[in-house]
Amino acid sequence: MPKRYDRTASAPTLEFMRCKDCDMYGLCRLASNGEDANVTNALVKRRFVLRRGEYLYRSGDSFHEIYAVRHGSIKTYIYSDDGKTQITGFHGHGEIVGLDALDGMRFASEAIVLETTNICEVSFPHFQELSRNIPELQNQMLAIMSHAILRGQQMMLLLGKKNATERLATYLMSISRKIDKNKLSLPSYKLTMSRRDVGNYLGLTQETVCRILARFQEDGIIKVEGKYIYFFDIDRLTELTSQGRTEHVADLFEPSPRCLT
Amino acid sequence: MPKRYDRTASAPTLEFMRCKDCDMYGLCRLASNGEDANVTNALVKRRFVLRRGEYLYRSGDSFHEIYAVRHGSIKTYIYSDDGKTQITGFHGHGEIVGLDALDGMRFASEAIVLETTNICEVSFPHFQELSRNIPELQNQMLAIMSHAILRGQQMMLLLGKKNATERLATYLMSISRKIDKNKLSLPSYKLTMSRRDVGNYLGLTQETVCRILARFQEDGIIKVEGKYIYFFDIDRLTELTSQGRTEHVADLFEPSPRCLT
DNA sequence: CGCTATATTGACCAGAGTCAAGCTTTGTGG
DNA sequence: CCACAAAGCTTGACTCTGGTCAATATAGCG
Numbered sequence: 017m018p019k020r021y022d023r024t025a026s027a028p029t030l031e032f033m034r035c036k037d038c039d040m041y042g043l044c045r046l047a048s049n050g051e052d053a054n055v056t057n058a059l060v061k062r063r064f065v066l067r068r069g070e071y072l073y074r075s076g077d078s079f080h081e082i083y084a085v086r087h088g089s090i091k092t093y094i095y096s097d098d099g100k101t102q103i104t105g106f107h108g109h110g111e112i113v114g115l116d117a118l119d120g121m122r123f124a125s126e127a128i129v130l131e132t133t134n135i136c137e138v139s140f141p142h143f144q145e146l147s148r149n150i151p152e153l154q155n156q157m158l159a160i161m162s163h164a165i166l167r168g169q170q171m172m173l174l175l176g177k178k179n180a181t182e183r184l185a186t187y188l189m190s191i192s193r194k195i196d197k198n199k200l201s202l203p204s205y206k207l208t209m210s211r212r213d214v215g216n217y218l219g220l221t222q223e224t225v226c227r228i229l230a231r232f233q234e235d236g237i238i239k240v241e242g243k244y245i246y247f248f249d250i251d252r253l254t255e256l257t258s259q260g261r262t263e264h265v266a267d268l269f270e271p272s273p274r275c276l277t
Numbered sequence: 278m279p280k281r282y283d284r285t286a287s288a289p290t291l292e293f294m295r296c297k298d299c300d301m302y303g304l305c306r307l308a309s310n311g312e313d314a315n316v317t318n319a320l321v322k323r324r325f326v327l328r329r330g331e332y333l334y335r336s337g338d339s340f341h342e343i344y345a346v347r348h349g350s351i352k353t354y355i356y357s358d359d360g361k362t363q364i365t366g367f368h369g370h371g372e373i374v375g376l377d378a379l380d381g382m383r384f385a386s387e388a389i390v391l392e393t394t395n396i397c398e399v400s401f402p403h404f405q406e407l408s409r410n411i412p413e414l415q416n417q418m419l420a421i422m423s424h425a426i427l428r429g430q431q432m433m434l435l436l437g438k439k440n441a442t443e444r445l446a447t448y449l450m451s452i453s454r455k456i457d458k459n460k461l462s463l464p465s466y467k468l469t470m471s472r473r474d475v476g477n478y479l480g481l482t483q484e485t486v487c488r489i490l491a492r493f494q495e496d497g498i499i500k501v502e503g504k505y506i507y508f509f510d511i512d513r514l515t516e517l518t519s520q521g522r523t524e525h526v527a528d529l530f531e532p533s534p535r536c537l538t
Numbered sequence: 539c540g541c542t543a544t545a546t547t548g549a550c551c552a553g554a555g556t557c558a559a560g561c562t563t564t565g566t567g568g
Numbered sequence: 569c570c571a572c573a574a575a576g577c578t579t580g581a582c583t584c585t586g587g588t589c590a591a592t593a594t595a596g597c598g
Contacts, residue, residue, distance in 0.1 A: 094434055096438060096439075096519050097518065097519045098519040100434070100438045100519070101438075102430070102433050104433055115423060115426055116426045117423065118419045119420045119427060120423075124427055124430070125430065144415075148412055151405070154405075154408065155405070158379045158419075158422065161379070161422040162376060162380035162422065164426050165376055166377050166385055167429075168425075168426060168428075168429020168430065168432070168433065169377065169385070169429065170355075171429070171432075172365055172433070173357055173361070175433060175436035176363050176436050176477070176478075177361045177362075177480070178357075218437075219437035257358065258359040259359070
């Protein structure tokens with residue numbers, strides 16, 4: 017049974033994790049009055065480490081902190097009434113989680129760590145206090161939340177309108193965009209989540225994920241090596257994200273007042 | 278071709294539309310310092326009417342206002358790269374739209390009116406100004422946005438894990454919860470959107486929507502009469518929202534450190 | 539080194555999509 | 569106010585994508 021809140025372990029090497037890439041950087045910089053945010057700052061009072069299988073928070077936990085992933089990765093998910101699980105996101109370096117708890121001040125989702133992960137913690141009351149003096153901090157937060165809403169809408173589109181191939185291709189593209197472009201070697205990524213998790217996230221089964229990854233490999237688009245993916249042909253992958261079988265042509269025009277689709 | 282921004286028409290009867298039911302009521306009350314928000318108030322400077330087929334906003338429009346539906350209904354949707362449409366929500370009395378534009382200050386989605394609809398408009402700069410003096414206003418806004426994020430997560434669950442029957446049942450239940458419980462007559466609701474729209478929203482085709490509505494009617498759960506739905510058996514409908522074929526039993530227990538599903 | 543979780547691949551199946559035909563409702567104009 | 573056209577709805581027959589079940593293979597942890 018996974019432990020919770022074992023936040024004493026030592027940190028992994030973090031030199032190459034720059035705050036500048038973090039979604040929270042805008043907030044941290046504002047809070048620290050422009051000073052270097054690369055050290056613990058006015059906003060982030062605490063950092064800690066969790067290990068694979070530990071929870072960052074659980075559904076129903078009362079909400080006091082917002083978290084950003086500094087290094088590592090986590091998954092967040094919700095339950096249906098009958099116990100089905102839907103993974104709502106994978107979050108890596110620089111991504112913020114816990115924003116779904118501001119309504120009701122309790123976490124609606126759960127967050128579990130996929131590998132040894134370094135977390136920045138922002139106390140929400142502290143954030144509120146700071147933002148009384150720094151109105152721009154509030155705008156930043158609204159923008160961040162708005163962005164989370166957009167992400168949800170994109171997932172609705174993916175789950176509601178795309179087929180299995182398009183879903184996988186879209187997912188792989190979202191990964192490839194996160195890869196550091198400055199690296200000299202072949203673009204590659206370690207999937208810290210299982211195939212089953214990927215399938216769950218994309219509304220597919222693990223078998224379908226396997227089969228389509230195999231097909232992408234046959235077609236020379238990627239190479240799959242266990243948990244590692246190597247990206248060979250980003251252009252072809254981009255094409256596959258939406259295979260363009262556009263609906264009836266009529267839909268491309270403005271709908272007439274009566275034709276609201 | 279639908280007109281935009283024809284905001285001069287006369288309002289429908291609104292006596293029974295109470296601000297108290299509105300998602301924006303908390304904001305309006307705070308902004309008006311506790312006074313009656315039922316008239317145009319410190320936050321809402323303007324109300325206007327749109328007719329079926331008119332746009333409230335379009336994708337790419339620059340963002341200045343947030344809107345609340347006072348009376349009537351609208352749909353919001355986004356496009357995929359290849360022109361597919363995903364409806365992201367139907368919004369009726371008391372619901373807020375436009376929150377997806379705070380990131381980037383441009384609307385990412387479109388909003389089109391499904392029937393003659395009365396809109397409350399909140400200038401965002403004005404909101405920002407007010408909230409410098411009323412910090413609680415900011416918290417309200419964060420809660421509202423958090424709620425929108427939760428809605429997105431619930432839709433991911435619906436689209437990723439529920440079958441057609443469960444999706445329709447879930448949708449009908451969300452409608453039935455909106456119906457005024459004080460009415461003496463049989464609970465009923467007018468679907469202002471087409472079957473095709475319902476299908477689009479739920480990741481189904483219009484044919485599937487028709488068939489399942491027909492089946493629900495055969496089973497005595499609802500009665501379908503053109504655009505009107507009458508709710509006979511809410512309990513049975515609730516059961517159908519998640520048919521409980523729970524995954525492997527193991528999933529019900531705490532995952533072991535290695536078994537992260 | 540062995541055990542268990544995870545990944546892969548194949549055979550088969552079913553739920554929902556597609557296509558098509560006919561029906562109903564709604565809006566428009568004479 | 570009625571007739572007509574267009575949009576929307578319904579139902580049936582058939583298809584196909586992706587799910588289910590099952591059998592191995594592989595990998596990672598203790």
